[in-house]
Amino acid sequence: MPSMTVGERIVLHLSQYTRHRESFQCPEEVTQKGISERLDISRAHAAIELKRLKEIGEVEERVAHVTRAKTRRKVYFLNLRGENRAREMRDYAKEKKVRIIDPGGEFEVVEGQMALNVLKTDINLGEARAYEIILTNSEIDLADFKREEKLQAPEEKEPEDFFGRREELDYFQRLFEKENPRIVIVLGLPGVGKTALAKRIPSLFDVPCFYHPVKEWDTPELILGSLAAFLEGQGKKKLRSKMDSILDWNEVSRILQRDLKGCLLVFDDCHKSKKMETFLSIFKDMDEFKGKIVATTRVRPFFYDSSDTLLKGRIEELQLTGLDSQGTQELIQHIGKKLDQSKSEHLHEITNGHPLFLEFVLARGEDRARTDFESYLHDQILSELSVTDESTLRKLCVHRYPVTSDAVQGTSSLVLRNLSRMLLITEEEGSYSVNPSIKSVIYSRSDPRQRKEAHSLAADYYLKSEDDFERLHHLIEAGRFPEAARLCLKKGEELAEKGKAKEILEFIEILQPKVKYTERLSQLEDIMRKIVATQ
Template sequence: MTVWTPLSHAERVLIYLSRIRVDKDSDPVPRDITQEGIAEAVGISRSHVPRTVKGLIEDGLIEEAKRHVRLGEKRVKVYFVLPKGLKKAREIEEKAMSRVVRAKIQNTIVEGMSLAQLEKAFHRRIDILRLSGEEEFIDLDAILTSGVTDFSDSPKVSIFLDREDALEKMKTFLKSRALVLAIYGAKGMGTSSLVKYFIQMLDDWNILWISLSKYRTLDQLMGRLTSFSKALNSDIDKILHTQTGSNVLVVFDGYFDVDEQIVEFFNSLVERTEGAKIIVTCRDSTPSYNRFYRKEHLEAGLVMEMTLKGLPEEESKILLGNEDIPDEALRRIFALSRGSPMILTMLREGDEEGLRRNTTFTNEEIRFLLTEARMKKS
């Protein structure tokens, strides 16, 4: 029998802080990142927080500062997760989600499945911070999020860095009257990873992810929507065009050179006043004849759009995974990669074939980049 071994206090704090994205220059800041806020969220006493965060600070995973929670009041200690901490938090979560456990749901015992497999099977997200201690079995009814989710077509997100501004814009979108958000980026710039990271933070939304590279015809796309609508005990029209869909979010990933019927379908979603929120990730080179909204839709607030750029140099270094890379080598890689997460990841993994297949670099440039990525300071 597999028994769930709880995360350490430090691991829980790190994962929690990795989900609270606050600009380090902000003042005031949310109470969430104070010692009191951390203690309440993670389930430890306030007196344990200083000891718990000490090791995280020493390991370069988080940073301590003093900020106001309310202007005019005394500044208090607050904590910001650093890029290295984001990477470590993701590794901890992935390892935890791969654990095979014994679980209980609706008075039924389920064995032989990992947390990630259970999450997929029951179309709910599992928050590992809700797992308390060493339990004979995991009570899924108590820890599954309330929203119905289907992320089966979504990409795996390994490391997510420096996208605070983009995440804030996405939060603004959910609160706005706009029902469509278009996110543009060059191939490999991380638009899919951004959206995947964002939706994993939403507990109460019903979320469907549709890959447009897999579902290429309107009939295939509608079939996917139909299946999800049935899981919500509803139908497509109600989900997309009425208040029934007010807590539904549909992600269409990989909008680029699509069928004309799909363009018309997306165009029909633009001028809605009710229904599901739609996020569309688009290639920045999407042909003009595939654009499904116009300037007046943006001006009227019916559609929001944003463009994702490359990572800054500091985060590019972290993604490369080489802390001892010489500054000049890093600058040369940064100049050629333009901070593309896809390129930096392939350089870290030494994926020469992937670079040939997915970039316009010459063979000579690829060999040069791979050599630079492995260099160490003397």
């Protein structure tokens, strides 16, 4: 579930009071005291955030008479930049799809505008709080709210605990030792640890670091405002001086190129805003950029191509997969579970070291964890797949080894590229395989008929590629037992000579009750047992 910073909540709150900007007497809600009470934060926290919002040019401060106050007090209002930021958040919320669950348990997926009306009229929430609920939730259970109830603000998240990733940390520690890459794109599925890594990276360097968790409503202008405040803190005020006028992006590019020398910029969850690609592309084309950028995302961006990654070397991709066995052990110990080596290895194997899946298993048990993890991946990525996308994944997930596009005949290269961009499949030298972290999820989401069809296609693929062992495996899984028996009798001894005698024995045990070649299969079984005994 996404969270909102206190600064973003203040912007939404103040956006309700724009009409009072020039008023002689202002409501208490635009004072530090009023803001802290409405948002349920400390007065000190409100003061710190208001100071920061003034520094990045989104809030203005003046002194005015305040309702029921005996003396004039400081009041705060959004300026044009702040209003634009609030509008971006509100527009995103209105268009967002939200699942509303009524007190009786019935649900309906609606647009944010309708959800906003429900929260304001049925639940009697204030406008800013209603927007906040929509921005931070994809599902809203009305039974959780009481009319006119004061809701608690979301807690600030503590930095994620960090385990393993020694190779990745070693890679980043050497980042400033050479000119390229200037941009590192960290790719990974949801829950694999991208944010934990992004928050850890700044601690590796004694250089000015800028960390920005990307939000759905972020625009290049909003991020630039935060960067201007960051640079101003370094004593570099040129960018800040340009923020109050119409931006000349060529001049902005020159300022960034000069003032970000030796700095590290970390942008986390870049997939959340489509406009992040526009912002990052600015740095790709700077010839003299001497800073470093790390961007995490669950979707491979469009703003660069192979000439940037392979030829110029300005951009590198780092694919974040599951933890190694040592990282898995560290996570298990941190959670407080005492498991023997064999049990730890089993958990590492079934979860592929995926940190979130591993936490699910440790907290809920293997069976429930698998169901919950499948639901999580469905909500995060699989629900966005087209029928063609999911069909292609079903065909690929039955394969135990990478295969060429012939294994999914009739599937366009565009579909394969899109699945690769979403990190659901990997492509290497013209061969494709399903990401190990979702392979079992895709397979379990297929019904028995779909699985048999996929295995049958795989069996035909291996007939063409002349891989008898894989063909035999898929014929059995597809229920094509007579063909499997004939192939087993024909190629069994040859495959046994290649070290597959034990597997052939297992195939024979499956086939004997299902086909008429029982006597010949029994003879082959005797031969296999003798071979296994000598191995």
